[in-house]
Amino acid sequence: MVSLSTNPFFSLTTQNAASRSSSSSSSLYSRFAASTKFNSFHANNKDHRKVVCACVAPPTNFKSEDSSALRFNGSSKSEQLSTLREQDGDSDVLIECRDVYKSFGEKKILNGVSFKIRHGEAVGIIGPSGTGKSTVLKIIAGLLIPDKGEVYIRGRKRVGLVSDDELHGLRIGLVFQSAALFDSLTVRENVGFLLYEHSSMPEDQISEVVKETLAAVGLKGVENRLPSELSGGMKKRVALARSIIYDNSKDSIEPEVLLYDEPTAGLDPIASTVVEDLIRSVHIKGQDARGKPGNIASYVVVTHQHSTIKRAIDRLVFLHKGKIVWEGMTHEFTTSTNPIVQQVSEHKLSCLRIRSLGAINM
Numbered sequence: 001m002v003s004l005s006t007n008p009f010f011s012l013t014t015q016n017a018a019s020r021s022s023s024s025s026s027s028l029y030s031r032f033a034a035s036t037k038f039n040s041f042h043a044n045n046k047d048h049r050k051v052v053c054a055c056v057a058p059p060t061n062f063k064s065e066d067s068s069a070l071r072f073n074g075s076s077k078s079e080q081l082s083t084l085r086e087q088d089g090d091s092d093v094l095i096e097c098r099d100v101y102k103s104f105g106e107k108k109i110l111n112g113v114s115f116k117i118r119h120g121e122a123v124g125i126i127g128p129s130g131t132g133k134s135t136v137l138k139i140i141a142g143l144l145i146p147d148k149g150e151v152y153i154r155g156r157k158r159v160g161l162v163s164d165d166e167l168h169g170l171r172i173g174l175v176f177q178s179a180a181l182f183d184s185l186t187v188r189e190n191v192g193f194l195l196y197e198h199s200s201m202p203e204d205q206i207s208e209v210v211k212e213t214l215a216a217v218g219l220k221g222v223e224n225r226l227p228s229e230l231s232g233g234m235k236k237r238v239a240l241a242r243s244i245i246y247d248n249s250k251d252s253i254e255p256e257v258l259l260y261d262e263p264t265a266g267l268d269p270i271a272s273t274v275v276e277d278l279i280r281s282v283h284i285k286g287q288d289a290r291g292k293p294g295n296i297a298s299y300v301v302v303t304h305q306h307s308t309i310k311r312a313i314d315r316l317v318f319l320h321k322g323k324i325v326w327e328g329m330t331h332e333f334t335t336s337t338n339p340i341v342q343q344v345s346e347h348k349l350s351c352l353r354i355r356s357l358g359a360i361n362m
């Protein structure tokens, strides 16, 4: 079985999972739901609602009467994943997009995207602005449905949106560019949201895990601050902490694939380096940044930043005009004979602003 329970708010459609019912968790929810930003966001913009729902770590079971307003879709659990694919020697493939198409209205964005994410990989998706990189992440995360084509999670075809936490076996976490913290909650509550909402851990233990996780991303003594009291780089680190926290009281920890959408956008070079190295450190050698058994099996980074490619990515997928035009190891990027890659690598990656690629003729 496969689960995407790490994904934020996926649990909103789940009615029956055991969840923490403490007053503190409902108060967390009400404080979050009562925030002006949240209400206006959801009242005014359906598409944005999806993004908000996607952007944070993993409350897997919101218990609220209002939660119906936040559901992604009405698809049934049985529709979520089906059709176990035959084993084909790809046993290390965690996620596969096969011939995926996506349009928004008349606008064709993805035109047959196929690629695989294997266990242990650090994959970067690069390409011109507007070419559909974030759309690919949202499709992988189960927040958007392809118009055509298939997404397989550990060999099982996903049907519909992810909205179910009864599935288990792989968690997928999405860290949005904006960090997307809940403004009305403290850093502790933001980072510990999943555990407050969904685990049976006592609150003092959750506080301890939050503290450890924050320390792992280089933050100390910020637990009681609100997001508005943090710098941009700190917010990104809090978002990272929120994506890597897990319930360590469980017997087994599911592997997780983390999806980062421009994790260093807007940061200065030093702050970028910190985040890039953290992305690596939560993943490498089967250890997480707390020195405990790691659960981040693989990660995918959408980026325009050269330093992120250099420090945090091993394999690149190059998306252009809705298709993958090149795939290879990062070091092969500069030696590729693919014309479009050559035009980019002539810039030696050091001045890589792939946004300018929009002008390149294919």
Ligand SMILES: Nc1ncnc2c1ncn2[C@@H]1O[C@H](COP(=O)(O)OP(=O)(O)OP(=O)(O)O)[C@@H](O)[C@H]1O
Binding pocket: 047, 104, 109, 127, 128, 129, 130, 131, 132, 133, 134, 135, 136
């Ligand atoms: N929900 C949506 N509704 C309508 N259009 C959308 C939606 N989401 C994305 N788009 C459009 O799809 C195109 C691809 O967007 P996407 O964010 O995936 O691009 P990107 O490659 O990540 O761009 P960037 O590098 O600038 O972040 C853009 O033109 C965007 O405006």
